[in-house]
Amino acid sequence: MQQPTPPRWADQLLEWFCAPYLLEEVQGDLYERFEKNLRLFGEKTARREYIKSVFGFIRPFAFKRNKELSPPLYIQIMISNYFKIAFRNLLKYKGYSFINIFGLAAGMAVTMLIGLWVHDELSYNKHFSNYDRLGHLFQFVKFDVEKATYDVMPIPLAAELRNKYPDFEAVSLSSNTHSLILASGEKKLVKTGNYVEPSFVDMVSVKMITGNRNGLKDVNAILISESLAEDLFGLENPLDKVIKIDNKESVKVVGVYENFPYNTSFKEVLFLAPWSLYEASRENVRRDKDEWDSNSYQIYAQLKPGADFDKVSAKIKDIRVNRADPPAYRPEFFVHPMSKWHLYSNFKDGVNTGGLIEFVWLFGIIGAFVLLLACINFMNLSTARSEKRAKEVGIRKAVGSVRGQLIMQFFSESFLVVLFAFVLSISIVLLALPVFNQVADKQVGILWTNPFFWLTGLGFSLITGLVAGSYPAFYLSSFQAVKVLKGTFRAGRFASVPRKVLVVLQFTVSVTLIIGTVVVFRQIQYAKNRAVGYDRNKLIEVNMNTPELYKHFKVLKSDLQQTGAVYEIGVSAGSITTQSGGTTNISWKGKSQQGKPLLMANLVSHEYGKTIGWQILQGRDFSRTFSTDSAAMILNESALKLMGFKEPLNEIVTTNGRAYKVIGVIKDMIKENPFSPVAPSFFIVDSRSVNVILVKLSPDMPTSESLSKVEAVFRKHNPESPFVYSFVDELYGKKFGDEERIGKLALFFTILAALISCLGLFGLASFVAEQRTKEIGVRKVLGASVAHLWALLSKDFVMLVCIALLIGSPIAYYFMNQWVMRYNYRADISWWIFVGAGAGALLITLLTVSFQAIKAALMNPVKSLRSE
Template sequence: MIKQYLKIAGRNLHRNKGYSMLNIGGLAIGMAAAMLVLLWIQNEISFDMFHPKRDRLYMAGNNLKLQDGINTIFLTPKPLAPELKSEFPEIANTSRHSEMGDILIRVGDKKIKGFGAFVDSTFLQMFGLPLIKGDKNRALVNPTDIVITRSLAKTLFGTDDVLGKTMRLEATEIVNITGVMEDIPRNSRFNETQFLMSWTSMEKKGQSDQHWGNNTTTTYVELTPQASFAEVNKKIRDITVKHRGGNRDAEIFLHALPDWWLYSKFENGKMVGGRIDMIHAFLFIAVFILLISCINFTNLSTARSERRAKEVGIRKVVGSSRRKLIGQFLSEAILIALIAGTLALVTVWICLPLFSSLLGRAITIDISSARFWFSFFGFILFTGILAGTYPAFFLTSFQPVKVLKGTFHSVNSAYLVRRFLVAIQFTVAATLIICTFLIQRQLEFGRMRENGYDRNNLIYIAEEGNIVKNRSLIKNELLNSGVAESVTRTSSPLTESWSNSWGFAWKGKDANDKTIFDMISADDQFAKTAGLKLIDGRDFDLNRYPTDSLGILLNESAVRAMGFVDPLGQIVQQHGADWHVIGVVEDFILSSPFEEIPPMVILGAKGWFNVMHIKFNSSLPTSEALKKTEEIFTRYNAEYPFTYTFVDQAYAQKFEDSERHSLLAGLFSFITIAVSCLGLFALSAYIAENRKKEIGVRKVMGASVLSITRLLSTEFALLVLISCIIAFPISYWFTDHFFLQTYTYRIPVSWDVFALAGTSVLLIALATVSTQAIKAALANPVTSLRNE
């Protein structure tokens, strides 16, 4: 029976090649788009889910009670991990994790930069990271122990058999390789890690403090199999308060591993979402694109019902049951879905590298996995049934008596259903286009926001090796050679916030005031180098004013937060030091361009430094300035490669995630409108074909091409217009809920976005329908009326 179904289905596909190609093409495009989205979603939800103990692993969160609510961070005091392990028997293991950043690694004459982290000796056991060489229970015990990845071992030594060999870090520290681990998968929060060092090494360097008020380290916790997550959360809540004393201004809690990646957004101490919101949004998009493709199939199948009516009538007369006929039509739909699915898989395979590049992440298909093929064929079966169910029941509902007597007419059959389905298609298309426009406007809004400093011709370089020792020589040579207009050192790049504090004190401060201030250190000519606008006072100038080493600059928000009427000369205390205000700068964006600018304190030269900013001479070509700068740094810091970052490029990276989401929304909007128009094209062509005799009569009676075109186009135009009106509130809610609400600094939603999107959709739909309408209107009426 199945063989007969497939044979009949094949004959029908061959007999109606044009409509078959449209059906298969529309389904293939929709299935390919849905597959891409599902592959991305699968990649997202798989983050860190490969760890054997994932059900018992947690990250310690820190709820800080501030003046305006609770601020949640995932940085904790360094002594928290060992204290949790010793105090609570429900906790099987703990480990601290502190990133080291890019470190110079040297083996013989080979020098490369590698990314590493300090961890406790329990880290490897907790996360189940397999070692191909070494014992994970003893690999990270001594201060000189280091575990490296297989790829780093091969890069440095040409082999992974490197146990017991040594390597040099930062040109001075010699470490012993005690383990080689497999490369950490890309879908992990640790995916950039190339080596791990023992926490005892950090302690030996004096970098592991015991201050309970210094939140600088990520703490991971493994519970025992019998432990209750809720009970442990209650017990550990006040551990920081217990060791610090004083008010309950900080509470520790556990955040489960499955939620680290997807549920990372907290408001007032409560988990409210994160990347999961974007996953839900694109899952809806994938479902709707697939639904639109299935609607095309349904519309074409029901519109062409007259050609299948006699077949159904004859089969019923000779004894075929409705159940068998439904099976036949569903078999045809599943066959079409199989062909379309195969084309979709090939398309996805070809597009996957480009799609991965767009997402900035490697998305792959494991064709050797039985799970993949089971999912693939399940997807095809689901699509075939979804697309074919209504046509199967509709086509088998014909009464054979009416069909065979010739009294059955199907031009208007399922007419309301087809109009409803077309309206759904263009409602979805219009919604996606409006959402895309709004997302792009929000991005442009952030880009065009005044950032408060001059990004042009400005680079920063990490202070490493001999740069600190030779900083004065480097600075003087850059200035005297005409390469740079100004040079300044800072604690962090201009585009990043590395430190904040509520520990500032000033005259008149409320005892309960816990306002958080962004904090950055800077030396000479900071405002000049960054291009900041001074509102009051002056820039740092240690040559003329040596006391500027304890001077500070405030931004406008900080002046308001501190309540200063005349800020110059005011004393601000922090960590036992008295800092005096020498100037006020206009607010500038240090972190996110989509958030309110927080109060900021810029400490003078008594602060700490990690970065050197260089403002190039504007009259010198950038390539020449970079070449001369490299020569100077190579001369004074020969052990380290010259690496730099343009501030404007670093600033542009703030928009990368949003731009990817915008591109994805735009891509799927295009696919949706393309699939909708493909179905509309086929449907309008079929209706024009069915009305060709009516059109011929109208032309003979004197109807113009314009009036006939309007006759065939008006109905579809009205449907699309209704779809746009329905789409307006849906798209507003969708964008506001899943996108705009994530930004404090966001666009107002204006009517012109809806007008532009609605007009675009209407014009595209009219252009699609009009091609068939004009073709029918220009046809020779003699041809259509010859048989009358």
């Protein structure tokens, strides 16, 4: 029978903790006790007492009575011990711990916010069950040199697709998203929605809360969103309630649906009204029902399973060209997949050139770099402090710690810091989300239930802990205890090189981000400062939604002028900040027969020019004193350049079969994209198709008082509708929305990146000052001034930042030059941007380092030179 022996794992534990020169003596004593207990009490008690003695020697661990301590429990106790020691070390060096944890947490938080933003962008429109098969009809048209892209279609195309192309499972006509007045009883609200065909409801997976999803087959029906139902009817049941649209058509609520998610193309669609009602209530829609060249409507399509968008687009490309009397602009139809609506919306000369996907990549890269900065800080400070702990390593080895224990100890400290940082980063994100969502125009939140989110976060924490802890774990644990304790250990002349390289990398990223942010804001400001060609100050727009405004406009205008609150009033077809229509059916003397340029047509009243304050360069404005002005035309500068008139006044221009005499030329007005050239445009007097009232408020009266008087007049003549107006300068400002949001986000991330870099620099400066304490003391004794010592400690960091500037500036120039080239109207990337960014980076560096440098220089040399 085999002689009973103590547990092997207990012997291994003793070998792990016990110094080699004590192991034989201790183990011999414990074996004697084991044999004695074996004779007196039996094997079970002997083994238990042996385990108890082992743990009593290495540490007074608690264990369960009458139960042998199992290996899993031993591992648990051992790991707990490592983390307790790690926690004590964090408390011992509070300053370094704060910089490490907060810096890493800030980097994680920024990356998390960017990750949430990117996730929201990439999941745009994915809520729809038919996402992979839904498309939007577009067309390429060639007016002059390049192909232009439009998403407006002729009405007959929808029936053509349904009847002749079997690849289409469903097709729906739709209006643009309208702002309409919806009234029920005393409630009158201005809300946005679409007129659509019944098939639209199933195509976009409308989630019904109550009612009939097929209700749009009734001409006098309407489906409303949950939020609109609450706004109009409160807690009452909305079904079968009557709503009046624009004080004209009465419709009955036949269903309520869930609001479309915020990150969809239909987030502003708060109601769906029947297309049949759109036809019945609008003469222009009835007129365009069979008109192939009236491109004013949206068409959405759902392909059959397995159908390919490119192949289907190739089949329908020449539908219009193959019909009788094809137009000169040669339209080419294609289906743009829903998967590309949001991120791939830009086209140039018939080719998709991307879109917001560029910003997704940009912010993804920024997030990765900001996280890299935080990790560099963590690694720099970890390695810097680890050299300071060389004596600790020597003592631990001398009393018996083996290399494996030291490796585990350093890794546990690293993991503890990363874990604290991860928890803190989630707290930072929760606090920052309200502001972030407002700036980014998002409704994102932490993905608590998404396993990928937690796997990514915890996986990153694990990797960061391993990378940051690897240097102290493997390098320091290899020291020979004798050399360290005798003082003969030296870190080596190149020990600081990795840290310097990482600092250069940090500030290269920071400088690149600073330069990029300045260029973005300068481009936005450059476009904002561009002359718009009219006076936006105190100019408001009011949509002529209801028939009352059409019927009583002359009286309305008279009453407004009598208030003294209005300088002038004009009307137009469409907003002054948009282009509402154009034509190629135009000719003039000397026009080339081959070119078919597009000119934007603007229908206005006689007072339009005076109201908006446009700038006349030649000729005169429209006037009611000239009865012939009903056949007069005013050109903008771009149209004059296109037509090539040397003396444009009294020239004849024919459009849509009617001749007009040119009476004036105005300065180009920006009505479309402020970053692009102004389109050639003409203006003619036509009050039949106008739908927008422009009111220039009096400059001699406070705006609030003027608006109060204007509102009273509108309510008098249109009592059934709320008075809704828009300041033109605010409408124009919205044209910069995407760029400004990107700029603000870039600024936010750049500031945080600079802060993280400065935190790391502050920690390193503190470490260097501490490391050179005795040197500073000796220099002070020998007569060195505070300024000299400050320069001594600062010059290395300044040199590193200068190297970063030399590397970062050309990188920033290359990428930002690529970015600004996207705009036709763009600012130059001036040299002063790089000088300013460099000066700023150096100033931040000096301010960060100076605190520690001056503190060290002012230290009493007696304390500095005193030996421990």
